[in-house]
Amino acid sequence: MIxxxxxxxxxxxxxxxxxxxxxxxxxxxxxxxxxxxxxKSTLLQLLGLLQTPTHGAVYFDGTCxxxxxxxxxxxxxxxxxxxxxxxxxxxxxxxxREQLELVAKEAGRTVDAVAALAMFGLxxxxxxxxxxxxxxxxxxxxxxxAFVNDPQLILADEPTASLDYANGRRVMELxxxxxxxxxxxxxxxxxxxxxxxxxxxxxRIEDGKIFSK
Amino acid sequence: xxxxxxxLVRMKxxxxxxxxxxxxxxxxxxxxxGLADGLAYDNGAAVRNLPVEQFALSKDAxxxxxxxxxxxxxxxxxxxxxxxxNMVLEKKNGTKDDVTVFALPQATRYGPKQLQSLQxxxxxxxxxxxxxxxxxxxxxxxxxxxxxxxxxxxxxTDGRYSHAPVLWMTDESWKxxxxxxxxxYVSAYIGQSLQTDQAVxxxxxxxxxxxxxxAEQNSFQMMRIALVVIGALILTAFFYxxxxxxxxxxxxxxxxxxRTRTMxxxxxxxxxxxxxxxxxxxxxxxxxxxxFLPSDLxxxxxxxxxxxxxxxxxxTAILGALVPLRMVKKLxxxxxxxxxxx
Numbered sequence: 001m002i003x004x005x006x007x008x009x010x011x012x013x014x015x016x017x018x019x020x021x022x023x024x025x026x027x028x029x030x031x032x033x034x035x036x037x038x039x040k041s042t043l044l045q046l047l048g049l050l051q052t053p054t055h056g057a058v059y060f061d062g063t064c065x066x067x068x069x070x071x072x073x074x075x076x077x078x079x080x081x082x083x084x085x086x087x088x089x090x091x092x093x094x095x096x097r098e099q100l101e102l103v104a105k106e107a108g109r110t111v112d113a114v115a116a117l118a119m120f121g122l123x124x125x126x127x128x129x130x131x132x133x134x135x136x137x138x139x140x141x142x143x144x145x146a147f148v149n150d151p152q153l154i155l156a157d158e159p160t161a162s163l164d165y166a167n168g169r170r171v172m173e174l175x176x177x178x179x180x181x182x183x184x185x186x187x188x189x190x191x192x193x194x195x196x197x198x199x200x201x202x203x204r205i206e207d208g209k210i211f212s213k
Numbered sequence: 214x215x216x217x218x219x220x221l222v223r224m225k226x227x228x229x230x231x232x233x234x235x236x237x238x239x240x241x242x243x244x245x246x247g248l249a250d251g252l253a254y255d256n257g258a259a260v261r262n263l264p265v266e267q268f269a270l271s272k273d274a275x276x277x278x279x280x281x282x283x284x285x286x287x288x289x290x291x292x293x294x295x296x297x298x299n300m301v302l303e304k305k306n307g308t309k310d311d312v313t314v315f316a317l318p319q320a321t322r323y324g325p326k327q328l329q330s331l332q333x334x335x336x337x338x339x340x341x342x343x344x345x346x347x348x349x350x351x352x353x354x355x356x357x358x359x360x361x362x363x364x365x366x367x368x369x370t371d372g373r374y375s376h377a378p379v380l381w382m383t384d385e386s387w388k389x390x391x392x393x394x395x396x397x398y399v400s401a402y403i404g405q406s407l408q409t410d411q412a413v414x415x416x417x418x419x420x421x422x423x424x425x426x427x428a429e430q431n432s433f434q435m436m437r438i439a440l441v442v443i444g445a446l447i448l449t450a451f452f453y454x455x456x457x458x459x460x461x462x463x464x465x466x467x468x469x470x471x472r473t474r475t476m477x478x479x480x481x482x483x484x485x486x487x488x489x490x491x492x493x494x495x496x497x498x499x500x501x502x503x504x505f506l507p508s509d510l511x512x513x514x515x516x517x518x519x520x521x522x523x524x525x526x527x528x529t530a531i532l533g534a535l536v537p538l539r540m541v542k543k544l545x546x547x548x549x550x551x552x553x554x555x
Contacts, residue, residue, distance in 0.1 A: 050468060050547040080468025089465040093223040102216065108470050129223070145469070 001026045001185045002153055005094050007056035008075045009042055009208075016042045017208045020056070025186060026152065027178040034205035040189050041157065043205065047083055047187060048155045049073040061152070078107050082146030084156035088138035096141050097126040100148045107149045109168060120144045120174065131178040136167040143174065147182075154178070154186040160195060171199045214364040216475065217482030228487060231451050238444040239526060242437055243499040246518050249433035251511035256429070257420035258371040259315055259379040263323050268295075268419045269402040269411040276422035279313075283411065285384070292404035295386045300380065301357040306322050309357060310346070311415040312338075316387035318398075323403060325381055327367045333385045335366040338463055342378035343368050345509060359393040374391035375423050415473050441526050449533030452484060456537035462543065468547035484534045485527065492523040 007020040016039045034040045045051045058066040100113040116122050120140045160168030172195045179186040204211040221228050274281035278297040288294045298314035303309050317324035355362045373378040503514035
């Protein structure tokens with residue numbers, strides 16, 4: 001599904017990633033773990049087409065996208081990549097339903113936003129603004145938003161960091177279920193070792209190098 | 214579109230103050246415009262109301278009626294001789310007023326119709342002046358310098374020149390009055406298309422050369438332009454700060470693939486709605502004010518000038534919005550997400 005080939009990423013003198021070769025397939029839930037400053041966020045930005053590598057190539061569905069234009073990468077992000085952040089980062093003045101509709105409309109799709117919310121047990125919250133929802137509910141809406149355009153790849157940056165264990169566990173199981181049943185590639189950065197058993201594979205990164213796959 | 218509107222409506226608190234501030238500035242612009250238009254009208258009404266295209270003045274008069282001296286018997290064919298001069302009126306109770314005398318032939322086609330029925334020594338006065346000073350038809354007034362007396366035979370509306378009321382008389386009365394001073398001249402030949410060697414001016418040029426007209430209008434112009442710029446700068450600063458506060462939110466939207474155009478359109482819609490709303494409320498207030506102001510205040514509400522300044526402000530506000538728009542455009546999706554660095 002997505003493949004990194006001999007990736008090197010440098011900022012001036014500093015090299016953040018060295019010779020990274022990775023491949024993720026559809027239906028996989030992969031954990032990306034490593035100490036802070038190890039380069040895992042940079043790696044996630046490369047996977048999410050938010051950055052272009054200094055050297056090497058990124059293949060998305062067999063197509064090289066590391067040389068694509070900004071507009072083309074934006075279009076791919078909108079349609080084929082779903083992002084989940086540490087915090088929900090919802091638009092503060094849109095209701096749960098509108099959050100999803102905004103993203104769908106931008107991609108030129110019409111979706112049943114209420115049904116999409118129902119998948120995450122949130123249909124009764126469809127007309128609520130973010131400030132009227134709990135942290136767990138907000139994060140689940142953010143997840144619903146990430147899935148709304150039916151992307152092939154989902155990237156999550158510590159999606160459970162702002163949640164308690166029970167809610168965090170629920171989010172991880174939700175992601176696992178989406179990967180397996182929805183045949184999606186899901187890559188999750190996590191610090192929480194207790195969540196790793198849900199994942200199919202673990203990528204450990206340290207000092208910009210991958211240690212185990 | 215909808216995005217910008219929803220933010221306006223659901224974040225009312227944030228935008229309402231800004232709408233009020235903008236509205237007050239627009240109100241000030243419109244009030245000054247009303248005053249400027251009122252004074253402009255007051256200054257040149259008597260000239261403006263003459264249904265002629267051209268004014269021929271002596272070459273050294275620089276377009277000022279009171280500085281022009283021409284011979285009455287050289288009036289070109291189809292034109293009428295207009296006499297204009299200041300007069301200090303002395304009334305029976307000893308009070309004095311500055312007025313401007315306008316004289317035209319008795320059989321005038323351009324002046325007030327009542328001129329045709331005036332006798333020698335009879336005059337028409339500005340209606341507003343007559344009302345303010347309690348002057349009535351039948352009263353006599355005296356020229357302070359020549360002691361020539363005139364009888365008021367009627368009133369003329371909007372008869373003002375250089376902020377002074379106009380006293381209309383026939384050429385016969387004018388000649389008699391001039392001979393007392395030892396002069397014999399007229400100020401201008403007026404008509405639709407003049408065949409003459411004198412300097413020819415359009416009506417608009419004559420109005421602009423009324424003493425004090427340009428100085429007065431230019432000051433108002435300066436004030437209005439300053440206010441438009443201030444208004445636009447305040448709006449720009451507001452949307453700049455608002456955009457700064459939303460950098461993270463906008464960065465996230467960029468990351469998930471929302472186009473810059475969608476976000477830019479939402480910002481523009483807000484600028485346009487906010488400015489238009491402020492403008493509409495201000496126009497309503499100004500219009501109502503103009504209806505209830507006393508008649509002697511030179512205030513005129515004119516749709517054309519009000520809409521023009523509204524338009525100028527809107528354009529300036531949109532230009533100002535280019536600053537936050539540029540911020541949105543330059544914003545890097547990756548940078549805005551603190552959580553993804555490191």
